[in-house]
Amino acid sequence: MNRVFIAEKPSMGRALAAIxxxxxxxxxxxxxxxDAVTWCFGHLLEAVPPEGYDPELKIWRRESLPIIPNTxxxxxxxxxxGQVKVIRELLRQASTVVNFGDPEREGQLIVDELLQHLxxxxxxxxxxLNSTDEKSIRKALASMSDNANYVxxxxxxxxxxRSDWLVGLNLTRALTLIxxxxxxxxxxxxxxxxxxxxxxxxxxxxxxxxxxxxxxRDFFIPYIQAAHKNGEFxxxxxxxxxxxxxxxxxxLVSEKVAKEIVDAATGRSGVVTSMESKLxxxxxxxxxxxxxxxxxxxxxYGLSAQATLDIAQSLYERQFTSYPRTDxxxxxxxxxxxxxxxxxxxxxxxxxxxxxxxxxxxxxxxNSAKVEAHHGIIPTGVKPSGLKPDEERIYxxxxxxxxxxxxxxxxxxxxxxxxxxxxxxxxxxxxSVVDLGWRGIFTADDETKxxxxxxxxxKGDPIECLKAEYEAKKTxxxxxxxxxxxxxxxxxxxxxxxDPRMKKYLKDAKGIGTSATQAGIIETLKGRGFLSRxxxxxxxxxxxxxxxxxxxxxxxxxxxxxxxxxxxxxxxSGDIAFEAFMSEQERLVRSLLQQTELVKFPGAKPPTLCxxxxxxxxxxxxxxxxxxxxxxxxxxxxxxxxxxxDDNGRPGKKREPAVATGPxxxxxxxxxxxNMRRLESSKKAGCFFWVCENKAHPIRKDVEGRPGDPFxxxxxxxRGKK
Ligand SMILES: [Zn+2]
Ligand SMILES: [Zn+2]
Numbered sequence: 078m079n080r081v082f083i084a085e086k087p088s089m090g091r092a093l094a095a096i097x098x099x100x101x102x103x104x105x106x107x108x109x110x111x112d113a114v115t116w117c118f119g120h121l122l123e124a125v126p127p128e129g130y131d132p133e134l135k136i137w138r139r140e141s142l143p144i145i146p147n148t149x150x151x152x153x154x155x156x157x158x159g160q161v162k163v164i165r166e167l168l169r170q171a172s173t174v175v176n177f178g179d180p181e182r183e184g185q186l187i188v189d190e191l192l193q194h195l196x197x198x199x200x201x202x203x204x205x206l207n208s209t210d211e212k213s214i215r216k217a218l219a220s221m222s223d224n225a226n227y228v229x230x231x232x233x234x235x236x237x238x239r240s241d242w243l244v245g246l247n248l249t250r251a252l253t254l255i256x257x258x259x260x261x262x263x264x265x266x267x268x269x270x271x272x273x274x275x276x277x278x279x280x281x282x283x284x285x286x287x288x289x290x291x292x293x294r295d296f297f298i299p300y301i302q303a304a305h306k307n308g309e310f311x312x313x314x315x316x317x318x319x320x321x322x323x324x325x326x327x328x329l330v331s332e333k334v335a336k337e338i339v340d341a342a343t344g345r346s347g348v349v350t351s352m353e354s355k356l357x358x359x360x361x362x363x364x365x366x367x368x369x370x371x372x373x374x375x376x377x378y379g380l381s382a383q384a385t386l387d388i389a390q391s392l393y394e395r396q397f398t399s400y401p402r403t404d405x406x407x408x409x410x411x412x413x414x415x416x417x418x419x420x421x422x423x424x425x426x427x428x429x430x431x432x433x434x435x436x437x438x439x440x441x442x443x444n445s446a447k448v449e450a451h452h453g454i455i456p457t458g459v460k461p462s463g464l465k466p467d468e469e470r471i472y473x474x475x476x477x478x479x480x481x482x483x484x485x486x487x488x489x490x491x492x493x494x495x496x497x498x499x500x501x502x503x504x505x506x507x508x509s510v511v512d513l514g515w516r517g518i519f520t521a522d523d524e525t526k527x528x529x530x531x532x533x534x535x536k537g538d539p540i541e542c543l544k545a546e547y548e549a550k551k552t553x554x555x556x557x558x559x560x561x562x563x564x565x566x567x568x569x570x571x572x573x574x575x576d577p578r579m580k581k582y583l584k585d586a587k588g589i590g591t592s593a594t595q596a597g598i599i600e601t602l603k604g605r606g607f608l609s610r611x612x613x614x615x616x617x618x619x620x621x622x623x624x625x626x627x628x629x630x631x632x633x634x635x636x637x638x639x640x641x642x643x644x645x646x647x648x649x650s651g652d653i654a655f656e657a658f659m660s661e662q663e664r665l666v667r668s669l670l671q672q673t674e675l676v677k678f679p680g681a682k683p684p685t686l687c688x689x690x691x692x693x694x695x696x697x698x699x700x701x702x703x704x705x706x707x708x709x710x711x712x713x714x715x716x717x718x719x720x721x722x723d724d725n726g727r728p729g730k731k732r733e734p735a736v737a738t739g740p741x742x743x744x745x746x747x748x749x750x751x752n753m754r755r756l757e758s759s760k761k762a763g764c765f766f767w768v769c770e771n772k773a774h775p776i777r778k779d780v781e782g783r784p785g786d787p788f789x790x791x792x793x794x795x796r797g798k799k
């Protein structure tokens with residue numbers, strides 16, 4: 078076998094195979110002549126859980142934290158074992174492997190970690206693809222480079238995933254155990270924290286608290302109905318600097334001053350002190366990034382960020398649109414050559430504005446220097462078919478984002494007249510549209526309509542005040558977050574810091590999380606019960622607030638996570654060593670754990686003490702037995718842990734160990750040679766079972782006083798019958 082291509086997803090593998098030659102489908106891969114194309118389903122491997130390092134770690138205990146693996150172990154995901162085997166077999170026969178992960182750090186790692194897991198050391202190339210149409214694939218195939226060139230990218234993804242694991246796992250366990258021991262959460266509730274999710278939750282909580290603290294204030298807007306010889310118009314009072322009665326936002330908050338202004342204007346005449354008309358141009362918005370697409374879909378159709386990402390991903394996999402997980406709105410200059418053909422196919426597909434677009438117009442979107450790993454999301458020209466209604470909407474948003482590049486700017490004259498009257502300054506503005514340009518594609522709104530002032534006004538013209546009044550208004554609190562505005566906040570977290578150095582880090586990192594993960598973060602916070610959706614609004618729950626208010630600052634501060642992202646992108650470009658970053662992460666985890674020791678949740682109850690030894694008990698829970706209490710002070714209980722069932726939030730009567738009865742009998746397990754002991758259940762008197770001296774051997778049923786089938790085997794047999 079010649080080359081083995083490993084794609085990130087089956088759909089990508091199939092698209093590639095169709096172009097390489099005559100595809101022959103096989104089990105888990107496609108043969109194409111001498112080559113094979115196989116695939117992952119995202120990450121096929123996962124970090125083994127703590128109990129994979131030490132069975133004792135399955136139990137959540139504060140004493141066992143921090144959990145920091147010396148040598149990290151990966152294992153195949155349960156549902157991916159078959160595919161890993163297929164790839165292992167293919168690698169045995171391969172002369173060259175091609176990493177065909179998605180073109181980003183996560184895609185790089187998905188294939189690289191698999192190659193490492195399977196100990197592949199041979200020749201490896203990288204196929205880097207931004208669009209999945211045939212032309213782009215052929216171009217990329219002709220320019221594959223050595224996969225080793227991407228090792229830093231791989232490291233950055235690995236560092237991210239390991240630090241997520243370290244922080245998430247250790248701090249989630251610590252805070253959950255503290256919450257349980259202080260009696261503020263039920264035993265099944267998990268207080269999860271994460272590198273990105275906790276700062277995002279913090280952002281929402283801060284906003285919600287600001288809204289609830291908000292006290293509306295009255296303010297006043299004086300205005301006049303003014304008469305010019307060519308017509309009437311309404312002009313608003315314009316505050317002068319250092320005037321009496323203004324607040325810090327230059328709002329007039331004194332009703333007394335408002336009355337004085339109105340009285341001074343009533344019945345007076347004044348003069349136009351300036352009349353300006355300026356041509357304003359608005360260039361078309363750049364093509365969509367994932368963030369702008371999600372925001373548009375949320376505000377126009379109420380689609381969740383995750384739903385929009387899923388649809389964009391599916392459109393991409395069906396080759397209708399380009400790669401969706403992009404932060405960059407720009408396009409490569411050479412893509413301009415595709416415009417005529419692409420617009421034609423969009424017109425045939427009935428896309429709004431495509432028919433009248435001018436393919437020779439070149440907007441500011443074509444700028445290769447600004448394109449990083451991916452360009453803006455655009456249609457590929459493959460005619461979409463079989464789209465569901467929401468898919469059609471997302472496709473239209475993407476198509477229109479492209480089409481409007483081929484329209485002239487929206488142009489209008491902005492008129493401003495300033496009037497001096499009654500000792501005050503009054504302003505009115507108007508607008509006359511010169512050319513709708515790209516705005517003409519979209520439905521008309523207030524901004525695209527004319528707003529007229531009397532014609533021919535000029536400096537020095539006399540003005541009469543027909544009527545003077547003031548409007549009373551109330552200041553309004555900031556708006557609750559929606560999924561769209563929260564995504565926007567994640568992408569522009571620099572708003573939340575003042576330090577200019579931090580601002581720059583955050584801008585370079587393009588926010589917290591990646592556009593690929595941001596929607597998932599919101600889903601997680603909703604799933605944990607920290608955020609709830611009320612209509613379009615996202616509101617923090619009491620549980621979410623309790624958590625945010627208790628966690629140490631570095632865990633919720635956007636600066637921490639932003640610095641991490643900045644470091645990761647430095648690692649991707651080879652400026653920071655992987656090992657240095659990871660040892661810093663370990664130090665941080667230890668320090669965060671120390672800080673959580675001081676956490677006191679509101680309403681915390683004193684610890685529940687062990688009725689036998691007086692040490693603090695831990696409230697535990699397991700799927701099998703529900704809530705129970707554990708004492709890990711072995712010294713107080715003859716060298717073993719003590720367990721108590723939960724009795725309405727208190728430790729109940731202790732479970733007694735099972736009692737041995739009768740003589741021992743040799744274990745029937747082949748080659749064991751040890752003995753089995755017959756025990757009577759402490760829960761159910763008269764109920765017996767058999768346990769081998771070799772603890773690894775299964776517990777057996779009691780059949781007429783002798784060891785019968787193992788419990789597990791009979792369970793499996795039952796399941797098999799179903
Ligand atoms: Zn005890
Ligand atoms: Zn045995």
